[in-house]
Amino acid sequence: MKLSMPLVYSGNPREAADQVVALEKAGLDMVWVAEPYGFDAPTLMGYLAAKTETIEIGAGILNVYSRTPGAMLQTAAGLDNVSGGRAVIGLGASGPQVIEGFHGLPYDKPLGRTREMVEILRLGLRREPLVHEGKVFTLPLPADQGLGLGKPLKLLTRPERPVVPLWVAALGHANVRMTAEIADGWLPFLFHPEKAQEVWGEPLAQGRAKRSADLAPLEVSAGGLVAIGEDVEGMLDLMRPTYALYVGGMGAKGKNFYNELARQYGYEQEAEQIQELYLQGKKKEAEALVPLEWLRAGNLVGPESYVKERIAAFREAGVTNLSVTPASADPAATIAQVKEWVS
Numbered sequence: 001m002k003l004s005m006p007l008v009y010s011g012n013p014r015e016a017a018d019q020v021v022a023l024e025k026a027g028l029d030m031v032w033v034a035e036p037y038g039f040d041a042p043t044l045m046g047y048l049a050a051k052t053e054t055i056e057i058g059a060g061i062l063n064v065y066s067r068t069p070g071a072m073l074q075t076a077a078g079l080d081n082v083s084g085g086r087a088v089i090g091l092g093a094s095g096p097q098v099i100e101g102f103h104g105l106p107y108d109k110p111l112g113r114t115r116e117m118v119e120i121l122r123l124g125l126r127r128e129p130l131v132h133e134g135k136v137f138t139l140p141l142p143a144d145q146g147l148g149l150g151k152p153l154k155l156l157t158r159p160e161r162p163v164v165p166l167w168v169a170a171l172g173h174a175n176v177r178m179t180a181e182i183a184d185g186w187l188p189f190l191f192h193p194e195k196a197q198e199v200w201g202e203p204l205a206q207g208r209a210k211r212s213a214d215l216a217p218l219e220v221s222a223g224g225l226v227a228i229g230e231d232v233e234g235m236l237d238l239m240r241p242t243y244a245l246y247v248g249g250m251g252a253k254g255k256n257f258y259n260e261l262a263r264q265y266g267y268e269q270e271a272e273q274i275q276e277l278y279l280q281g282k283k284k285e286a287e288a289l290v291p292l293e294w295l296r297a298g299n300l301v302g303p304e305s306y307v308k309e310r311i312a313a314f315r316e317a318g319v320t321n322l323s324v325t326p327a328s329a330d331p332a333a334t335i336a337q338v339k340e341w342v343s
Contacts, residue, residue, distance in 0.1 A: 002029040002320065002322070002342075003028055004030035004056075005023065005028055006034060006060065007020070007048075008325060017048055022332045023332055024052050024053070025332070026336040027335060027336055027339035028335050028339070030057070030088065030321065031056075032058045032060030033048070034060055035061065035063070042059070042079055045057045046079065046083075052086075057086055058089075058167070059079075060187060061167075061168075062090065062091055063091075064092065066099070066105065069132075069137055070124075072089075072091075072117060072120075073120070073125070077124075077155060077160070080159060084160065087165075091114060091118065091166060091168050092187070093114060095107070096251070097251060111175055113136045114168060114175075116132065117137075118183065119132065119134075119182075120132050120139070121166060125163060126162050127154050127155050129154045130153060139152070165184040165185060166185075167221070169188075171189065171257045173200070176188075177204075180207025180218055182212075184219060185218065185221060186218055187221055191224075193297060193298075193313040193316065193319070194297055195264075195265050195297075199261070220319045221321035221322075222319045223299075223300070223319070224298045225300065225301055225327050226301065227327040228304055233301060233302060236292070239298075240288070240295070244278055244286040247259050247261075248275045248278025248283075248286045253275065256275065259271050259274075262274075267291050274286045297310075307338070311338075311341055311342055
């Protein structure tokens with residue numbers, strides 16, 4: 001099992017990025033760089049590539065709307081080059097509030113768009129001409145939609161690798177089914193190991209049944225906060241704002257993927273109340289209703305024996321890449337300890 005960590009920053013990402021050097025030395029295998037509607041991820045990933053030597057640098061995630069397939073290809077190839085073949089490209093549909101609100105683009109065909117983006121990226125990384133006729137993307141652009149001067153082009157520069165790992169963030173059954181079929185890795189969020197099979201077992205199996213033999217087994221990255229000690233359960237409260245934000249506020253009523261996930265986990269009443277309170281601006285009240293059972297299961301907080309049990313539970317649920325956020329005075333020491341347990 002690999003060990004990864006999301007790059008957590010507030011205001012100045014350089015400070016957080018500088019800490020990754022020490023975490024790399026402690027045994028961290030991968031760092032994930034998010035891109036909601038703050039700084040772009042590729043800039044930070046390039047900065048990390050220059051500061052580090054062995055750690056994999058993952059985009060977690062780049063949305064499939066705001067970059068054309070050609071631009072996404074350039075980004076993937078460029079990051080893989082400056083990192084010396086350590087790039088991982090996480091893709092996802094994001095959500096309508098970000099895509100339509102921040103980027104001003106219609107949130108349409110998220111699954112088809114993701115599938116075609118993966119197809120085009122793999123084509124381009126092999127330095128084959130970008131020729132694609134799909135329901136979302138057509139390359140080159142048809143003559144009746146432009147000047148008629150477009151021609152098939154291949155990537156001008158030679159990529160570091162002809163294959164860059166492409167991961168997909170997915171929660172809904174159709175999206176998870178597609179991810180298990182075509183992606184190199186899966187990025188679920190707010191993962192509950194004991195309930196994962198019940199929620200996603202069938203779509204994962206259906207997707208894997210259609211998976212190409214040319215692809216390696218699907219990797220899975222999930223995890224949460226890690227705090228090791230006899231009296232640390234109070235640390236779980238640090239995650240309440242995150243859970244409440246996603247379940248309550250990351251989307252509108254009837255269009256919130258995380259709220260639906262909470263319901264699938266069996267927290268229907270809590271999901272309803274958290275969303276009602278959060279959308280009314282009562283964030284603290286919403287945070288208080290996040291089920292403690294979910295917090296305990298989805299994070300690694302407690303005595304050494306319990307943290308080891310959580311690692312085993314994530315492994316049993318199919319997680320191949322444990323993603324953790326250390327909550328300690330010495331994050332590098334925490335990473336080194338957890339690395340020993342997951343190896």
